[in-house]
Amino acid sequence: MAHLTGPTSKFLSAPFKSILSLPASLRPAVYATSQSRCLATSTDPSRKQPKTAIFFPGQGVQRVGMTTDWLEAFPKTVKPMLDQIDETLKVNLSKIIAEGPNSKLTATENAQPAIMATSIIILRVLEEEFGFKIKDRIDITLGHSLGEFAALVAGGYLREADALKLVRRRAEVMARCSKDANEEVGMIALVCEADHLQSMIEAIHSFLGHNSEGTKSDSGSDHDLPPVQQVLIANINSKNQIVLSGGIKRINELLTHLRQFAGHGPRAVRLKSDSPFHSPMMQPAADLMKKMLSQSSPTAKNEDIIMWPGLMPCISNVSARPFQSQQHLKDLLARQCVETVLWHDSIVYLHEEEKVKRWVGIGPGKVGRNLVGKTTGVRGFGKGGGVWAVSGPNEVESFLREFEQTDAMNAAEE
The missing domain is CATH 3.30.70.250 (Malonyl-CoA ACP transacylase, ACP-binding)
Known part of the structure; x- marks a missing residue:
């Protein structure tokens, strides 16, 4: 990757920009050694890390240009992903995200896949550019409404291309339901x-x-x-x-x-x-989801669209508890179109029963982080825990540094 230039470079410290100028294959190791604790140490299986959840936002957080800074900072990772998104959907969604207009991006059929795609782009940048491996660093995944699809991708239950197709078709039907009202x-x-x-x-x-x-x-x-x-x-x-x-x-x-x-x-x-999301008017979308989830994967021949088991537990919006089986996941994901999103119950369950200490919000906006912080009473980071939102490249450096510091805090208490 070339040296970081353009608007995004002003967000990052000089040492951080030096790391970004290195080849992607070297960057995670060099970054790790520049911190007080390296990733290899913090992921040592003999050392228990604070239980960590990753969460994703729903519709309403979209904004024109929400992938631009990520593309400028990490073109090697982001450009192929944007091209693949357009190819998968047969729609120039990357241009709609980058240029708008806002009225076009806000349309449900565009907003939903755009938010999910942006969330996954950020997730892959953390993994591929910084070696922040989700399967090693995260224990539980969840998403708010639409964000449940990104959570299922992160948790290893849905393939990215399959999730995009599901979200786009679901959103098209939802938009039609609203117009027919x-x-x-x-x-x-x-x-x-x-x-x-x-x-x-x-x-x-x-x-x-x-x-x-x-x-x-x-x-x-x-x-x-x-x-x-x-x-x-x-x-x-x-x-x-x-x-x-x-x-x-x-x-x-x-x-x-x-x-x-x-x-x-x-x-x-x-x-x-x-x-009117999550209301009886969305029944056609629930019916579509039930049908699509009963079929095989559009992108993996002769394989089920839902991979089971996943890499980690994923929390259902409908039950506020982890999915229990492949069929359970399919049933609840379809019902989510017309039933209440129990977000508060989900956070309380993870905070009080699962003892989650670290919460990592991935995707556009800060709504999810604010709701989690409000429920758990956690602000910032400290005492081996914290709540973070990674929505722009300017937030990566502080997130990774503070996240690793909570590992050190936890180790000191052992």
Whole structure:
């Protein structure tokens, strides 16, 4: 690789740029020896490292130019990946990501594969340019909504090309569902006091006739409405934030009920999405996923589209627990289109039961890192743990340095 030049070079320290000027084959070893602890030491199987999770973002974090800095800094790794993405999808997605316009990138059928592709590009840069091997350094993987596909790639359950095809087809159907609604649809986030969340969720279920997140009771009035009028809690993101999905008119009726009759006054924020993700309207996307996941891999002849077992556990959005089998994964991944994303429950489970100490966010934006930090109470790094977001080349150096320092902290405590 040539010496780093252009806009990205200003992000990196002089020693770091010197390392980047070396051939890719030498860079990981030289980088490791420049740190207080080298990767070989920190991955010594006789030494127990802090349990680590890697997580990926969902739709809404896309931005025009989100791969540009990565391409400039690491052309040897990134350029072939971008070319392969375009070839796999038969769409010039790399140009849409790089140049926009924003309205084109934001379209669901482009935004979803673009975010997933960017997340995987960042992941491969860490692996190939710096020797940060996921199978050695990460224990658990998960993703928020769309991010679940990147998590399945990272965890060794989906091939990259297969995941791209799944995401693109799924997104096309989702976009069509929204256009066919014939009324205003979307998503609205509700923010309340942390100690009021559970009672607010119960009030929502009572109004809608749901008996739990993502399910409906036969006695509920909402159950008999057409899909466009059925509202669902699409996400439980944190201890004080949920997202409602469905027809905007019906959601507003629910908000009026909460404020006038249920004693709740949450702050409501309309999200920049014209699609009601994780609602009954997305049933055609769930049906498509079920069909595609029952077939063999489009890219690996005579092999199942899902590889089992993976390299590490992967957490399901639907169950907030690891997938238990190949068929279990297929069922829940299809159901994810129409059921609640239990993100908060997933983080609590990993934090309290699995004792995850390190959280590495990979992909555009910082939303995931902020939600994880909010739930775990971890800010920055220290005491053998931390929460990081790697969304641009300027963040790689500090992440790798701090990540290795947590290894040293952990070793000192042993």
